[in-house]
Amino acid sequence: QSVLTQPPSASGTPGQRVTISCSGGGSNIGGNTVNWYQQLPGTAPKLLIYTNNQRPSGVPDRFSGSKSGTSASLAISGLQSEDETTYYCATWDDSLNGVVFGGGTKLTVL
């Protein structure tokens, strides 16, 4: 059971906007910033969003992040077929004194 809760799956059609939620508590999301990772099958995760809403160089602006209270969201606009993969949220947990991940959300582009 992951400390952060993500929906196991999400879907959308090409061009659509989809959001993936990440829910936590006061010791993690409530007090720390959230990062998002994209993992293509058979490859290492890739940093997609950091510090709630910052995009690393090279990440398209179709990807955006937000945080409110003890929840965070990843939004993908103008959905493309290559976005079909798994997304993870992560943050620091002050009670556990470590990094915690969400269980991952598998995004399907219909």
Place this chain on the structure above:
Amino acid sequence: EVQLVQSGAEVMKPGATVKISCKVSGYRFTDYYIHWVQQAPGKGLEWMGLVDPEDVDPIYAEQFQGRVTITADTSTDTADMELNSLTSEDTAVYYCATGRRGSEMYVFDYWGQGTLVTVSS
């Protein structure tokens, strides 16, 4: 170009100890922390711990405490992760990743390619 190159796949017996290395290049080794992340087949990411190459004391996740040892060698720009008392549940891909200094220590900018560890009798 920043690169984290991990050692190759391992097949281990139950009860054994595995050691995986992560050699970095393209940046000053002490500029980033090194984290280790476990991913069992078909499962999500699980953080194992981190080491500050400038510091002696690593931080370990509670579920791995007592079984994992993470070290960093500034003479070879290499971080190692050793996991003992292996069981079939430790069959997984293990990743090393960099963590920024300061409040963003858990932002993983760069990742190794992953090392598959298979535990089987």
